Amino acid sequence: MSDDLRFDQMLTEDAAALPPPGVEVNPWREAMCLVLWGLGLTTLTLNFLYLDIILPAVGAILMVLGFRTLRRENRALQWCYRLSIATAAVRSIAYTLNALPWETGYAPAYVVMLLTLALYICLWRGMVGVSRAAGSEKPAAPAAGALVIFYAVLIPLAYIGLEGWLAVLPLVIIYIVILRNLVKLSRSLADTGYVVTAAPVRLPSRAVLWGYLGVTLAAILLAMFLGQRYPMDWQPRADVPQDAAIRAELLELGFPRDVLDDLTADEVAQMAGAANVYTETDVRYDQETYCEEIRDEWYDTIPANWEYDHADRQADGSYRYAYRIYEQKVCTMTHAAVQIPAEDGMDHWLFVHHLQYHTPQRYTESMELYPVWQDTDFWSRGELCSGRVLCRRQGQESAAAFFSLQTGRMTTNSFFGAYQQDTVTAQWSLPCRSTDVRVYVMYDAYEKQQVTFLNSWANYAGQTGPTYPFADALTLSHSWQTGNICRWQTALQKELSEAEETE
Amino acid sequence: MEDASLMKQIAGGDEAALQALLRRYGPLIRYILRPILPDQRDREECYADISLKIWQTAGNFDETKGTLKAWLTVLSRNSALNHARRRTEADAPLEENMPHEAGSAEEVLLRRERQAKLKAVIAALSPEERNLFYRKYYYCQPTAQMAAELCLTERAVEGRLYRLRQRLRAMLGGDFCE
Numbered sequence: 255m256s257d258d259l260r261f262d263q264m265l266t267e268d269a270a271a272l273p274p275p276g277v278e279v280n281p282w283r284e285a286m287c288l289v290l291w292g293l294g295l296t297t298l299t300l301n302f303l304y305l306d307i308i309l310p311a312v313g314a315i316l317m318v319l320g321f322r323t324l325r326r327e328n329r330a331l332q333w334c335y336r337l338s339i340a341t342a343a344v345r346s347i348a349y350t351l352n353a354l355p356w357e358t359g360y361a362p363a364y365v366v367m368l369l370t371l372a373l374y375i376c377l378w379r380g381m382v383g384v385s386r387a388a389g390s391e392k393p394a395a396p397a398a399g400a401l402v403i404f405y406a407v408l409i410p411l412a413y414i415g416l417e418g419w420l421a422v423l424p425l426v427i428i429y430i431v432i433l434r435n436l437v438k439l440s441r442s443l444a445d446t447g448y449v450v451t452a453a454p455v456r457l458p459s460r461a462v463l464w465g466y467l468g469v470t471l472a473a474i475l476l477a478m479f480l481g482q483r484y485p486m487d488w489q490p491r492a493d494v495p496q497d498a499a500i501r502a503e504l505l506e507l508g509f510p511r512d513v514l515d516d517l518t519a520d521e522v523a524q525m526a527g528a529a530n531v532y533t534e535t536d537v538r539y540d541q542e543t544y545c546e547e548i549r550d551e552w553y554d555t556i557p558a559n560w561e562y563d564h565a566d567r568q569a570d571g572s573y574r575y576a577y578r579i580y581e582q583k584v585c586t587m588t589h590a591a592v593q594i595p596a597e598d599g600m601d602h603w604l605f606v607h608h609l610q611y612h613t614p615q616r617y618t619e620s621m622e623l624y625p626v627w628q629d630t631d632f633w634s635r636g637e638l639c640s641g642r643v644l645c646r647r648q649g650q651e652s653a654a655a656f657f658s659l660q661t662g663r664m665t666t667n668s669f670f671g672a673y674q675q676d677t678v679t680a681q682w683s684l685p686c687r688s689t690d691v692r693v694y695v696m697y698d699a700y701e702k703q704q705v706t707f708l709n710s711w712a713n714y715a716g717q718t719g720p721t722y723p724f725a726d727a728l729t730l731s732h733s734w735q736t737g738n739i740c741r742w743q744t745a746l747q748k749e750l751s752e753a754e755e756t757e
Numbered sequence: 758m759e760d761a762s763l764m765k766q767i768a769g770g771d772e773a774a775l776q777a778l779l780r781r782y783g784p785l786i787r788y789i790l791r792p793i794l795p796d797q798r799d800r801e802e803c804y805a806d807i808s809l810k811i812w813q814t815a816g817n818f819d820e821t822k823g824t825l826k827a828w829l830t831v832l833s834r835n836s837a838l839n840h841a842r843r844r845t846e847a848d849a850p851l852e853e854n855m856p857h858e859a860g861s862a863e864e865v866l867l868r869r870e871r872q873a874k875l876k877a878v879i880a881a882l883s884p885e886e887r888n889l890f891y892r893k894y895y896y897c898q899p900t901a902q903m904a905a906e907l908c909l910t911e912r913a914v915e916g917r918l919y920r921l922r923q924r925l926r927a928m929l930g931g932d933f934c935e
Contacts, residue, residue: 269894271872274827281906452905459908
């Protein structure tokens with residue numbers, strides 16, 4: 255007999271003198287403990303610090319671990335195990351999809367709901383089976399049955415969007431009471447000597463728990479950092495040549511050449527017969543790259559790339575003024591309005607908002623226009639709404655339609671509360687390592703009466719970092735959130751009488 | 758029905774009470790027997806012996822000294838080990854309600870010393886180690902069963918048992934290592 259065997263035999267003999275084990279060796283209690291924690295964590299969630307995702311994910315995998323031990327106890331518990339795996343998988347997929355710009359709607363939630371209901375039914379039948387195996391004269395599991403009824407009632411309430419503490423609090427209390435009764439039922443089965451034969455496992459519990467959470471987290475992070483871009487159909491730019499006569503006419507009226515170069519032949523054709531062109535250009539500079547200029551005099555009017563910084567009082571009582579001069583352009587927005595006279599005097603107008611920049615964002619970007627036709631007294635909406643994204647990638651000029659370009663009602667949350675307005679929105683993403691990016695959106699409007707003022711706004715928003723759950727640049731620009739977003743608002747604002755004199 | 762009153766009824770000769778007790782605690786008894794007696798026939802025989810023992814000694818049960826579950830655990834474990842010994846005809850049977858104390862007076866004394874030392878050592882173990890100790894040396898569970906119930910691989914259980922054995926050797930020393 256080997257030394258180890260002799261040692262083991264001696265310990266086995268002497269163990270008889272030990273007090274009866276205080277330690278719980280029956281796997282039933284521990285498995286049910288995991289299941290009950292899982293039930294609690296997947297149903298009652300806290301909506302802060304991502305606990306609405308972390309706790310249900312932990313709960314889902316705890317249920318898998320609990321049912322894994324019990325899966326050979328009876329057929330219903332075996333189904334519980336299968337359903338708990340399916341639920342955990344669907345949850346993991348849903349959490350990953352949350353990080354992507356895909357509209358899944360409520361589909362994952364409905365699937366989880368149905369799987370959970372099926373799981374609760376199987377749990378009820380499984381507990382009844384366990385009660386029978388434990389020698390109960392009238393096998394029953396009323397707490398598990400109550401859980402099924404509770405969840406079946408909860409589904410339609412969730413569907414109709416039950417909200418408010420007064421409505422939700424009683425449900426929470428009922429749920430806690432049911433869970434408490436389930437704990438009692440589980441304990442009573444263990445206390446009466448009921449034991450289960452644990453099913454063998456291939457992976458330790460910790461490996462399953464951390465593996466599931468790790469894989470889910472990795473999938474979410476991958477989706478966040480690599481997947482938060484819109485799919486765009488990039489093609490080498492192959493435009494039909496623009497009508498030379500119209501082009502020449504527009505250039506003569508002062509239409510910016512670099513903007514005109516980016517328009518399609520169809521868009522240029524729409525501007526045939528233009529009488530006037532009004533333009534305005536705004537440049538945005540990198541706020542980190544500047545030089546300081548000290549002057550003895552105060553300037554009421556300073557160039558666009560200058561910014562007053564501070565003043566220093568001199569020994570003689572005079573002041574010296576420090577100005578920052580920004581040198582590195584980040585982007586340039588060119589606005590152009592084209593007036594096409596109509597016979598009835600109510601002219602047709604086309605507006606182009608053209609953005610040019612060199613360092614694209616890695617994620618989503620958007621341009622939201624506040625068109626002139628928001629002022630319904632003077633303007634009526636036209637039919638035109640077009641635009642595209644152009645860039646240079648791998649040495650080739652490429653173009654793509656926007657991921658979305660639409661006119662619709664947007665809700666903005668501001669300091670004064672939420673308000674809605676009709677806007678034109680364009681959303682896009684750019685390929686990696688693209689340069690010389692140009693984006694333009696074009697729309698038209700008709701005069702209702704003689705207009706004296708042009709007021710068309712362009713709001714650029716760029717998503718600067720990954721967000722979870724996914725929120726695109728447009729959504730971020732409409733929220734209070736200040737992280738992961740850069741905004742730039744600029745406008746074409748022209749007094750027509752003055753403008754005409756200037757033109 | 759409460760455990761104590763059930764035992765009183767059994768002591769008073771109520772067969773239905775014995776059936777009720779076996780219905781309630783039968784799975785626990787079988788759970789204890791299974792690893793010690795791998796053969797089903799042995800288990801059934803031992804189960805019958807335990808039923809008889811309960812019937813005969815129910816009057817000795819004192820609920821102030823411990824729970825019925827603990828009493829049945831000790832009874833089942835010792836009965837199973839005795840049954841296993843009888844099968845192998847290796848040693849004298851254990852007293853079923855008390856620790857095995859066969860041998861000369863000197864051996865008994867030495868064993869008592871060892872057992873006292875073991876009690877102290879077990880108390881000093883962590884809950885996980887104590888759990889593993891009881892499974893291995895009290896319930897005599899095979900590695901596969903421990904792995905399934907602890908949700909570990911067999912390899913992991915073997916590793917833990919190895920470390921536990923090393924620790925016990927170091928803590929116990931003396932007679933245990935001879």
